[in-house]
Amino acid sequence: MSAPVVDVWGPVAPGARSSYPSAPEPHETWHLSGGKAWVYYSPLNRRQLIRPVILSDGFSGGSSDLDQLFHGLEENGDYRFISELHASGRDVIILGYDDRTASITDNANAAIECIRRALSERVGRAKLVVGGFSMGGMVTRYALAKMEQDPACPDHETSLYFSYDSPHQGGWLPVALQAFTHYATDKWGDAPGIGPVLRQFSGLLNSPAAKQMARWHIEKVGDTPAQAPERTAFLKALDEVGGWPRTVRRIGVANGVDTGTGNGVKAGVIAVRCDGETLHDTWLKTQAKGDQVVAKLQKTGEGVTEVRTSGLPDIDGAPGGLFVLPSPAGDAGSFGLAALLMALIGNEVDPDVITTSCFIPSISAVDAGDINDPKALHQPITPDRSALDAYLCASRNEGHTTMTEELGAWIVNEIVAQG
Incomplete structure (x- = not known):
């Protein structure tokens, strides 16, 4: 019997992992230190990496599963996220990790290597889009911020960062x-x-x-x-690199509402x-x-x-x-x-x-308040409270990282608006 596990797309029942259909074969596979990236070129770009979008996996047991990830992005909701990015001329790089339970700061090294590889393979000068789902939003947030603060790191040349229901203020399990x-x-x-x-x-x-x-x-x-000592140490590390990447537009979505309705x-x-x-x-x-x-x-x-x-x-x-x-x-x-x-x-x-x-909680996904504050948890969210430059909350409280047209199309439109 396989264990129930929590992953980027929500928990998976015993045996469910094997039920995912096979993902299309990627055009390229990049082997990274601590991870792997699967590259899907836009049909508009003739097998060239022209406008890269990096999508980071989130938390689960073991290594990232391409079939599971592709299914979550294309088939698990009511919006075909990869197809829509391809239709806009964006090349999709799905970033996975050898150990999804490893420290966020450790997996951020794989994200940094993936960003560097994308820059070296890119044709032209289009800026990158980098983000992720659930924990993946935290990994890429830290990676971009670290690149900005580390003199040894090259410019990440990223114009837009996004997170999809990421626990910026922490998550809750009873x-x-x-x-x-x-x-x-x-x-x-x-x-x-x-x-x-x-x-x-x-x-x-x-x-x-x-x-x-x-x-x-x-x-x-x-x-x-x-808070576990590991969380305290991570928050300190995040603070040491400035908390957020500063040279990008920061956006995010929540699978919960912003009205305060539970x-x-x-x-x-x-x-x-x-x-x-x-x-x-x-x-x-x-x-x-x-x-x-x-x-x-x-x-x-x-x-x-x-x-x-x-x-x-x-x-x-x-x-x-x-x-x-x-x-x-x-x-x-x-x-x-x-x-x-x-x-x-x-x-x-x-x-x-x-x-x-x-x-x-919605206020965690859009970084708009302390989830330890009962009043903040249950009151409407306003833009002035969020650390993001723009965000969208769902029209109903729905499953964590569910890919919906409401949220997915909003992110794609934001990406297209970057040019």
Whole structure:
């Protein structure tokens, strides 16, 4: 059984990775230190790199999967992003990484090498467009900023940077889910079948990149939710290179709304509960403000473990891109993943599961406020609050990094406007 993993296109159910259709053969493949780039020339450019657009992969387990990436950009939504870029005369470079769980700053070195390669292969003097999806937006943000600050780096010759539902102010995965995953791994991590699934997902949560992006993280049950040291170090590194690339137009989109309207998930209620062969009356709650027991965990025949939080915002119901898990039973999400894991270890799950929750708050995706501020999370976003030069939020709260015509066409139009 393969593990459920979180990737640039949202979480993937066990076995789903193999279902992606094969991507068209790239015109060129660049082997980079720590990564790989697949080049698709525009049909208008006669197999020459004339107006390059670099699209960076995001977070997941293992190395980047071209079939998965191409499917996400062309087939996973209602807008054919690569085809539209090609129709505008842009050449598409899909940037992937050998290890998508590695540090953002490490993968930024591959992004810098990709930018340099694009400049060396480019015919003419057209400026580059560089950006990415989810974590990919953070990797390329840091890479461009580092190139501007490092005397040893050449000019990146980039006119436009974009991010697609990237966690500029951090992302959210319910503490209750993190705790349950680590608890279940401690108890059943060596069990046949389910053990590797649990260990892999717990490992993903504790990977360098996940720690850098999570606004609140726990490494094991009983930890106090906080920014991991890896995140603190990354934010310091980002600050040391100026925070943002300064010589480019900075744009971004969010898969959540800017109106302050949440996704309907209520705070402080039981999201998923189970009872059965291995767990007794175990439940996880949505996050509320103030002191709260967010999870009651009990292996059958053992004592109760309570998971408490204090001072966190009511973020599960906030506007933003949703944690979405495609599965045979239909789309689920963060708490839906917990329900899946509970069932896999032999328990009956109550049917009234609150499946999903906010994953990348809108104010994080457009860098318009601190997601630790409950008021900022749930109020309308205005342009004067954003660190971006321009942004677009979705007209509804939808799955994280879902490629829609609304958001995809806006980015393409911005790219075309650069000339």
